[in-house]
Structure formats: C-alpha cells, structure tokens
Amino acid sequence: MTGRTIVITSGKGGVGKTTATANIGTGLAMRGHKVIVIDTDIGLRNLDVIMGLENRIVYDLVNVIEGKCKMNQAMIRDKHDYELYLIPAAQTRDKNSIEPEQLRDLCAELEKEFDYVLIDCPAGIEQGFKNAIAAAQEAIIVTTPEVSAIRDADRVIGLLESSGLHRPRLIINRISPEMVKRGDMMDQKDVENLLAVEVIGLVPADENTVVAANRGIPVVHDRKSASGGAFLRIAARVDGEDIPLMDLEPKSGIFSKFRGLVGMNGRAYSHA
Amino acid sequence: MLKTGVVQVAAKGTDVAFVIDEEAPFDVVAGELREYLAKQNGLWSKGNITVNVGQRMLARDELTQVKSIIETHSGLKVTRFWCSPESLGTGDFQIEAKAATVESSANTSGAQRQPPAHNEIAVPESLPDLPADSISAVESVIQDLRSRQNKNGARSRNRTEALFIKSTFRSGESVHHPGDVVVLADVNPGAEIAADGDIVVLGSLKGWAHAGASGDTKAVIIALELPSTRFQIAKYEGISPTTARRKSKSSASGPKIAYVRSRSIHVAPFVGRFARYSKGVPYDG
Ligand SMILES: Nc1ncnc2c1ncn2[C@@H]1O[C@H](COP(=O)(O)OP(=O)(O)O)[C@@H](O)[C@H]1O
Ligand SMILES: [Mg+2]
Numbered sequence: 001m002t003g004r005t006i007v008i009t010s011g012k013g014g015v016g017k018t019t020a021t022a023n024i025g026t027g028l029a030m031r032g033h034k035v036i037v038i039d040t041d042i043g044l045r046n047l048d049v050i051m052g053l054e055n056r057i058v059y060d061l062v063n064v065i066e067g068k069c070k071m072n073q074a075m076i077r078d079k080h081d082y083e084l085y086l087i088p089a090a091q092t093r094d095k096n097s098i099e100p101e102q103l104r105d106l107c108a109e110l111e112k113e114f115d116y117v118l119i120d121c122p123a124g125i126e127q128g129f130k131n132a133i134a135a136a137q138e139a140i141i142v143t144t145p146e147v148s149a150i151r152d153a154d155r156v157i158g159l160l161e162s163s164g165l166h167r168p169r170l171i172i173n174r175i176s177p178e179m180v181k182r183g184d185m186m187d188q189k190d191v192e193n194l195l196a197v198e199v200i201g202l203v204p205a206d207e208n209t210v211v212a213a214n215r216g217i218p219v220v221h222d223r224k225s226a227s228g229g230a231f232l233r234i235a236a237r238v239d240g241e242d243i244p245l246m247d248l249e250p251k252s253g254i255f256s257k258f259r260g261l262v263g264m265n266g267r268a269y270s271h272a
Numbered sequence: 273m274l275k276t277g278v279v280q281v282a283a284k285g286t287d288v289a290f291v292i293d294e295e296a297p298f299d300v301v302a303g304e305l306r307e308y309l310a311k312q313n314g315l316w317s318k319g320n321i322t323v324n325v326g327q328r329m330l331a332r333d334e335l336t337q338v339k340s341i342i343e344t345h346s347g348l349k350v351t352r353f354w355c356s357p358e359s360l361g362t363g364d365f366q367i368e369a370k371a372a373t374v375e376s377s378a379n380t381s382g383a384q385r386q387p388p389a390h391n392e393i394a395v396p397e398s399l400p401d402l403p404a405d406s407i408s409a410v411e412s413v414i415q416d417l418r419s420r421q422n423k424n425g426a427r428s429r430n431r432t433e434a435l436f437i438k439s440t441f442r443s444g445e446s447v448h449h450p451g452d453v454v455v456l457a458d459v460n461p462g463a464e465i466a467a468d469g470d471i472v473v474l475g476s477l478k479g480w481a482h483a484g485a486s487g488d489t490k491a492v493i494i495a496l497e498l499p500s501t502r503f504q505i506a507k508y509e510g511i512s513p514t515t516a517r518r519k520s521k522s523s524a525s526g527p528k529i530a531y532v533r534s535r536s537i538h539v540a541p542f543v544g545r546f547a548r549y550s551k552g553v554p555y556d557g
Contacts, residue, residue: 157442158443
C-alpha cells in the first residue's frame, strides 16, 4: 500500500489550516480510510486541541525524529471509532529541531501503512514551511477571501511550484455569502481568477466551526452544519469523487446555477 | 485583409497599409501592385498609405516607383514607408546629406515634429510631383535614424531571444531578462518583471513591470488587461496625467499599450500593429 501525503498550507496564519487538516482527516477516515494527521507547527501546536486529543499526548514529532520513541508510540488514535491517528507537534522546541529530509523519511514510512498522510503546516515561508512541504506529493492551499491572505497564498503557490509541487488545490475558507452579496467581500470567482488554481472547496464562515474546535470534536462530525457539510465534500473530492462546488450565495442566480453544472472541471488552467 | 502573391493590403478606417513581400523581385512587386490597384480602382477615396517593405530597403528609384504606382492608381497619398531596422544598416544606396525638413503628414500642424519611430520614414505630403525631393527627405530621415542607432545601438531586435513565461507569474517571483518578455498568463500583485526589451502579457498585468530596463525608451508594455498603473519604461515611472484622467474615467477594459512620449508614459487601447499612438507614431512590433 502506498498512501498519499498531502500538505495543508497557506502562508498567512489563522486562515484555517489546522481546522481544515482536522476536518479533512476526519472526513477521509469517515469514508473508511486509514488516515494520519501530523502537526508540524512546532512550538505552536494545536491540531491536538481541535481533535480533542490534548490529554493523551506522551511523545511528539520531534521525539520520533530524534529516535527517542518508536513511530507508533507517538501516534494517538482518535476518540471516535475510525482509523484516524495524530502525531502531535512538540510544544517546547523550535522549528529548527527537524530537517526536511527527516520528515520526508518519516512520511515515506507512514505511507506504507496509511491511505492518507496529512501535514498541518505552520504559517510563514521559513524553515517550518520548508519542512512541511518537503514530504508531500500534493498540496492544498487554504485562504480566506481577503487580499492579504490571497497575496500570501499566491506567494506560497509560487514556492510550491518551484519546489515541484504542481497543481495545488485551493480551499476558500470563511466565506460570508451575505458580505459577498453586498459586495463587501471578494467572491469566489475573483479569488479563483487571481490564483489560477483549481478550487477544491468553499467553506462558509460558520460559528459551528469554532464551537466544535472548542469541544475538540471537528465540525465535520456534524454533517448538517454548513461548514461540516463543506468539509465532508472536500474530503470526498480529495478522495477522487467528482462533486460539483456548491454555491454559497444566499439565493442562486442563473450564472451560479450554470457554475454548479460546470462544476470543478469547468475551467482549464494552463500550467505549461 | 486582401492578399495577392507578394502584396498584402490591410485597411483600418481611412488608413491603408501595404505590406510588400521581402524577397520577391522588384518588377514582380511593381506588376502585382499595378494589377491589384487596377482591380481595386476607386475603392478608397481618402486616407493615408503606409508601405511596409520589411527586411528589404528598396533602392531609391524603387521607392519612388512604389510610391508613384500606388498614388496614381489609388488616388491616395503615401505618407510612410516602413522597413525593418536591420535593412537600415545594410542597403547599398548612397545617402546625400541634404538639409531637408521632414514633416509627418499625420501631424499637419507641423509645428512640433514628432521624432520618427526607429524604422518609420515619413514622406512629406507637399511634394507629389518631385519624387527626387521626396526621396532626399526620406534619406535624411534614414540618416538620422542610422546615427541614432549607432549612438545607443539599443534598438536591435535580435538582442536576445524572448523569454516566455508560461504560467501565472506570482507574488514574490521576479525576473530580469535582457530581451523581450512574454507572459502567457497573469502577472499577479507582488510579482516583478524587468525586461531590456518589451513586455507582453497575455493576461492581466497586476504586478510591477519595467520595460526597457537598460534605458530603451522605445520599449513598450502591452497587456490584455492593465488594471495597474505601477510600471516603468526606461527611466520613466507612472503615467501621464492626461492618460491617468482618461483611464480613470473610462472603465474600458481590453488590451492596452503603454509607451513613452514627451518624457512621460502614456496608455492607450492596443489595436494592433498599424495603430497610431499619440499623434501618429505607430507601434511596429
Ligand atoms: N469556516 C470557519 N468559520 C468560522 N471560524 C473558522 C472557520 N475556519 C476556521 N475558523 C476559526 O479561525 C481560527 C483559526 O483557524 P486555524 O485552523 O487555527 O487557522 P491556522 O491553522 O491557519 O492558523 C480558529 O479559531 C478557527 O476556529
Ligand atoms: Mg494552525
């Protein structure tokens, strides 16, 4: 078995990388896959908190890489009845404690055992980012519809491409359909046009996400919530299912219906 | 576009451009021109003619003949000859240095003559019956061009091969190329392109662009969309106030060209090779 290693990254902090990692990981596990999520945000770990696994941490990523423990000793199994595991970040070390090659070797090892290895990437484009992307074959970019986040996403896409991670896919998180409608927020089309990458998901701003994070139960467990449903569909698309993008407009016009029909394959991007 | 074997004719508005095959022998060219014009007799009633002779610089009597054939058969005035810059350097005809004043007929006020583009030869309108004078005017322009070319040596089309950038040029990416740069996608905010030659963006130019980066003020920037005004040509930065006003008023999108005239950058809709920008100075690619 060879699994896929996917890095979830953004450039800017606070846009929803950790939230997306927890939810896509859980979503893939709910679909019956064996999944491991790795928190590489060393010194600022919080994937464990969002997944409600904070209390079970004994060993962490740096311990594994330094050979202080075996790989499976640092894996924490999810509370729910899925094949979902977490390797937490070290909280008391810094980003220079690991080398890109070490993480690459670890992920290569994990790919033998898991269907999906998801890497939660720290913000920025320095060492932590370089570590996180070195191990991945695919990338998912998270942005919000804000100029600063989009600018950082653009920068990161360029860096990914120059290190051989082509065709990253994009999640636009925290979209407020009302604000878009009022013209106070960039719409999905503008973001998509500027970044010129495939959009794999649109996630509305949803307080359920925050409530779920505080409870340590990723929102994707609540399939009926707006953001839970969105993350479940993203997990399905990552898994290769062809689900058209749902329109987040409060009321859908002719154009958005058309977009719905065209779906994610409606645009051809050139990456010559 | 009408076409014969060796002569291509393109008309835009009242302006007509003849493009003459670079390699065909002159008598064939003359024959085809006559034949073509006889067929088209009376098609044009007014306007100016530009003749593009490409790589070949015709001998002076040939130039005169082309001019008179076209003028007698079409009733129009030939106001410009074009040739490629290479042929300025070759061409074995002698230049008689005569102090002839050349006035671009496109600029009929004549008061402030625009300097001719590097390979553009304006023919004075007032001398239809005196081909010799007309030619000497042509030659003085050529000489002028030659001396300018020798001075800065900049305007050689074969500087370097063009650089093609084939995917979105993104924030944080930058390039400096010693020739022309063509981007087959958008240039995003935060990206930087510097080219010693022209910059052509087949997409939206939102980042920083610097054409003629080593000082060539003839360099241009062309983009399918030009929402940004943050660019530079040679040492000129920012666009002229008149253009800025026009630009903000008309939300007109579409292809744009930015070029330097009178020591500031102007932006105009890009409508093609024979378009006139800023009082009759055409862009020649
Ligand atoms: N779709 C959403 N709606 C509302 N809040 C969100 C959404 N996505 C993320 N958040 C909140 O935004 C904050 C930052 O998210 P996080 O995933 O930690 O970002 P990152 O890992 O990129 O720094 C968290 O408090 C999270 O609960
Ligand atoms: Mg995070």
